[in-house]
Amino acid sequence: xxxxxxxxxxxxxxxxxxxxxxxxxxxxxxxxxxxxxxxxxxxxxxxxxxxxxxxxxxxxxxxxxxxxxxxxxxxxxxxxxxxxxxxxxxxxxxxxxxxxxxxxxxxxxxxxxxxxxxxxxxxxxxxxxxxxxxxxxxxxxxxxxxxxxxxxxxxxxxxxxxxxxxxxxxxxxxxxxxxxxxxxxxxxxxxxxxxxxxxxxxxxxxxxxxxxxxxxxxxxxxxxxxxxxxxxxxxxxxxxxxxxxxxxxxxxxxxxxxxxxxxxxxxxxxxxxxxxxxxxxxxxxxxxxxxxxxxxxxxxxxxxxxxxxxxxxxxxxxxxxxxxxxxxxxxxxxxxxxxxxxxxxxxxxxxxxxxxxxxxxxxxxxxxxxxxxxxxxxxxxxxxxxxxxxxxxxxxxxxxxxxxxxxxxxxxxxxxxxxxxxxxxxxxxxxxxxxxxxxxxxxxxxxxxxxxxxxxxxxxxxxxxxxxxxxxxxxxxxxxxxxxxxxxxxxxxxxxxxxxxxxxx
Ligand code: FDA
Numbered sequence: 001x002x003x004x005x006x007x008x009x010x011x012x013x014x015x016x017x018x019x020x021x022x023x024x025x026x027x028x029x030x031x032x033x034x035x036x037x038x039x040x041x042x043x044x045x046x047x048x049x050x051x052x053x054x055x056x057x058x059x060x061x062x063x064x065x066x067x068x069x070x071x072x073x074x075x076x077x078x079x080x081x082x083x084x085x086x087x088x089x090x091x092x093x094x095x096x097x098x099x100x101x102x103x104x105x106x107x108x109x110x111x112x113x114x115x116x117x118x119x120x121x122x123x124x125x126x127x128x129x130x131x132x133x134x135x136x137x138x139x140x141x142x143x144x145x146x147x148x149x150x151x152x153x154x155x156x157x158x159x160x161x162x163x164x165x166x167x168x169x170x171x172x173x174x175x176x177x178x179x180x181x182x183x184x185x186x187x188x189x190x191x192x193x194x195x196x197x198x199x200x201x202x203x204x205x206x207x208x209x210x211x212x213x214x215x216x217x218x219x220x221x222x223x224x225x226x227x228x229x230x231x232x233x234x235x236x237x238x239x240x241x242x243x244x245x246x247x248x249x250x251x252x253x254x255x256x257x258x259x260x261x262x263x264x265x266x267x268x269x270x271x272x273x274x275x276x277x278x279x280x281x282x283x284x285x286x287x288x289x290x291x292x293x294x295x296x297x298x299x300x301x302x303x304x305x306x307x308x309x310x311x312x313x314x315x316x317x318x319x320x321x322x323x324x325x326x327x328x329x330x331x332x333x334x335x336x337x338x339x340x341x342x343x344x345x346x347x348x349x350x351x352x353x354x355x356x357x358x359x360x361x362x363x364x365x366x367x368x369x370x371x372x373x374x375x376x377x378x379x380x381x382x383x384x385x386x387x388x389x390x391x392x393x394x395x396x397x398x399x400x401x402x403x404x405x406x407x408x409x410x411x412x413x414x415x416x417x418x419x420x421x422x423x424x425x426x427x428x429x430x431x432x433x434x435x436x437x438x439x440x441x442x443x444x445x446x447x448x449x450x451x452x453x454x455x456x457x458x459x460x461x462x463x464x465x466x467x468x469x470x471x472x473x474x475x476x477x478x479x480x481x482x483x484x485x486x487x488x489x490x491x492x493x494x495x496x497x498x499x500x501x502x503x504x505x
Pocket of ligand 1: 011012013014015016017034035036037102103104105106107108109110111113114115116117118119213243244245246283284285286288289441442443468469470471479480481482483485
């Protein structure tokens with residue numbers, strides 16, 4: 001395989017990557033996707049592709065000897081995590097000094113492990129964050145295009161009101177209402193019709209069996225079922241799994257050469273490949289794409305990359321928190337793992353917050369109300385190249401999350417006051433802690449649009465080199481990010497195919 005050439009390579013198989021590959025394939029461009037994770041389509045001995053949340057095994061985690069669930073404890077006890085064999089599992093937690101980032105690994109990237117919440121950002125905030133992007137075009141053309149291709153659907157409000165599986169959300173809605181706060185339904189890519197059949201016992205349970213962060217065996221319309229299936233259907237796109245790109249360099253004729261390690265699922269490197277291409281699309285996610293470019297710049301492989309590469313990173317203001325309800329206000333032993341409601345206080349100028357009402361599908365009554373708050377935190381981190389480890393290291397301090405905690409606190413203090421309730425202090429590890437401020441699900445930025453790239457994701461200083469994923473978004477978007485990542489990738493690839501790729505053929 002060494003020395004092979006393909007016209008286009010896409011690194012990764014998450015949202016930005018999947019959009020780019022589909023549109024390149026449709027344009028007739030032979031395209032190779034390189035994904036470091038596995039293809040998740042083969043049942044293991046237990047008959048399931050993915051393991052559940054309550055009994056995780058090696059399939060759950062990317063090379064860990066113990067699972068690292070976001071809620072690490074209950075009553076301060078380490079009862080949630082399990083020892084496992086290191087393996088190419090589906091959820092990774094990447095640790096930096098003062099921030100850890102959850103990411104999906106496998107064909108479909110984050111879509112395999114995320115909550116499926118498909119939210120179009122508030123237009124005013126989108127315009128504030130990405131002023132150089134034509135918002136009218138985004139809201140009229142690319143957001144609808146993304147929603148259709150992602151198979152975004154809506155929960156039936158009547159069913160939501162009556163089902164035991166969303167009692168937790170109704171309880172939180174009522175309590176938010178007492179504090180004068182509005183809630184809104186949140187669309188999803190999980191098939192809500194399928195979920196109703198789970199509830200009646202007509203279909204195998206997935207969302208209603210607590211599956212989500214380690215993969216859904218049913219119901220979730222992840223990218224492998226949508227964009228990537230369509231991309232493969234063009235006959236022009238190929239996906240290689242357990243292929244990790246380690247370095248990028250450029251040849252005298254302008255083509256790019258990738259160094260790639262192919263491993264087995266236990267992590268043993270089997271082969272080293274060099275793959276050349278004319279057009280190179282980085283869709284390895286905010287962490288992955290940024291690391292590849294920071295490394296390329298600082299090792300001298302791509303010396304013309306500008307100083308903006310590595311800048312502008314943020315966790316989308318993510319803060320998790322839990323509240324303890326009164327005994328007479330149970331949240332339900334049965335909870336769907338797919339969120340359906342958000343508390344929308346984004347227009348509050350003092351502390352904008354959009355808080356997902358998150359389930360805690362423990363299978364027993366916990367009286368816990370759980371939330372993922374998305375706040376507006378102006379702090380940004382920077383990736384720097386560490387020569388000793390050959391990794392990009394995130395410079396971000398815990399204190400930089402203080403504005404996000406403050407905003408979340410101002411909202412949940414109001415809810416607690418109105419309901420005479422308290423925070424839970426036992427959910428985020430052994431110490432007394434009511435706000436998670438050291439991990440996130442929504443890494444954004446590192447190769448910001450219009451700074452490290454032009455207005456369409458073309459990397460500054462180079463031709464035919466593109467960033468297509470969450471690295472383009474400058475650290476915050478105010479809602480769960482994958483619809484924005486998808487729509488922005490749709491917008492950019494349309495222009496790039498018309499102006500760069502077709503011209504070169
Ligand atoms: P993404 O991270 O999806 O894909 C990158 C891919 O590239 C991965 O498959 C990775 O393995 C691969 N890769 C990385 N480096 C590589 C290399 N060097 N070589 C080869 N392959 C490489 N968002 C939302 O909108 N709604 C939600 O409900 C949630 N919920 C949620 C829950 C959890 C638990 C997580 C972890 C995340 C979410 N998110 C979310 C966030 C969402 O999943 C995330 O924003 C997107 O997946 C990011 O899409 P990207 O295209 O940027 O990359």
